[in-house]
Amino acid sequence: MATGRNHRPAASRGRGIPEATVARLPLYLRALTALSERSVPTVSSEELAAAAGVNSAKLRKDFSYLGSYGTRGVGYDVEYLVYQISRELGLTQDWPVVIVGIGNLGAALANYGGFASRGFRIAALIDADPAMTGKQVAGLPVRHSDELEEIIRDTPPNGVSIGVIATPAGAAQPVCDRLVEAGVTSILNFAPTVLSVPEGVDVRKVDLSIELQILAFHEQRKAGEDAGAGPVTRGGSGKPTTETGPDGDIPAVMPA
Numbered sequence: 482m483a484t485g486r487n488h489r490p491a492a493s494r495g496r497g498i499p500e501a502t503v504a505r506l507p508l509y510l511r512a513l514t515a516l517s518e519r520s521v522p523t524v525s526s527e528e529l530a531a532a533a534g535v536n537s538a539k540l541r542k543d544f545s546y547l548g549s550y551g552t553r554g555v556g557y558d559v560e561y562l563v564y565q566i567s568r569e570l571g572l573t574q575d576w577p578v579v580i581v582g583i584g585n586l587g588a589a590l591a592n593y594g595g596f597a598s599r600g601f602r603i604a605a606l607i608d609a610d611p612a613m614t615g616k617q618v619a620g621l622p623v624r625h626s627d628e629l630e631e632i633i634r635d636t637p638p639n640g641v642s643i644g645v646i647a648t649p650a651g652a653a654q655p656v657c658d659r660l661v662e663a664g665v666t667s668i669l670n671f672a673p674t675v676l677s678v679p680e681g682v683d684v685r686k687v688d689l690s691i692e693l694q695i696l697a698f699h700e701q702r703k704a705g706e707d708a709g710a711g712p713v714t715r716g717g718s719g720k721p722t723t724e725t726g727p728d729g730d731i732p733a734v735m736p737a
């Protein structure tokens with residue numbers, strides 16, 4: 482059974498920010514972080530919307546939920562918005578994450594430097610293969626899955642609440658069950674299977690092959706339009722799109 486620990490970011494839900502807005506906040510944050518790295522002090526809603534691939538009216542509405550309205554003629558303060566969005570997303574605190582399944586994908590994820598810089602600390606790498614135990618991946622020793630529960634419960638300061646599943650599809654549900662039983666309340670699933678979880682547990686699913694299939698669909702449509710059916714439009718919807726995601730039809734990372 483999931484423990485009573487509340488690992489959920491106090492953020493959004495309690496204050497009634499729509500899920501669609503929450504899903505766009507990381508896009509704004511990514512664009513704002515790039516501006517911040519270039520020491521850009523302020524940004525207009527139009528510029529930021531274009532950089533994030535979101536409609537600017539939607540952006541202004543989203544920011545109103547954060548209580549951020551910008552200054553007419555000046556725009557939004559980049560550093561302050563980075564702070565506000567990070568706080569809203571719960572990124573001002575450190576989130577320990579475990580990755581289960583340290584094969585090709587799990588090792589690539591472990592080696593990805595972008596987690597730490599966004600407030601996610603890899604607490605442990607877990608694999609069922611005894612031959613993997615103790616091997617160093619991304620500077621961490623792989624731990625055997627027999628230790629999974631202990632790792633989830635005992636990682637300081639409050640255990641682990643986020644688990645990444647990168648096992649073969651057949652192992653994903655049992656791994657998910659064990660993670661949840663030990664106290665994990667958020668799961669990022671890369672395995673091509675639909676996970677069932679109890680209420681209160683969030684699952685996000687990443688499937689790059691689905692993204693490719695969506696691109697193939699748009700390519701096919703563009704090819705049809707090129708053949709004379711009408712003007713060529715990006716994304717096939719008649720409006721310019723830089724990215725399909727929370728502002729578009731299909732999320733890049735899907736709820737399970």
Ligand SMILES: NC(=O)c1ccc[n+]([C@@H]2O[C@H](COP(=O)([O-])OP(=O)(O)OC[C@H]3O[C@@H](n4cnc5c(N)ncnc54)[C@H](O)[C@@H]3O)[C@@H](O)[C@H]2O)c1
Binds near residue numbers: 649
């Ligand atoms: N979502 C995507 O876009 C995407 C992309 C690539 C791969 N995948 C999926 O990710 C998964 C991993 O792919 P891969 O290429 O890394 O496979 P892989 O075979 O290289 O690695 C899988 C690892 O999981 C471990 N494992 C198996 N059962 C386990 C269990 N019960 N507990 C802990 N560890 C266990 C294995 O020992 C192995 O090290 C697959 O399900 C694959 O389909 C998804």
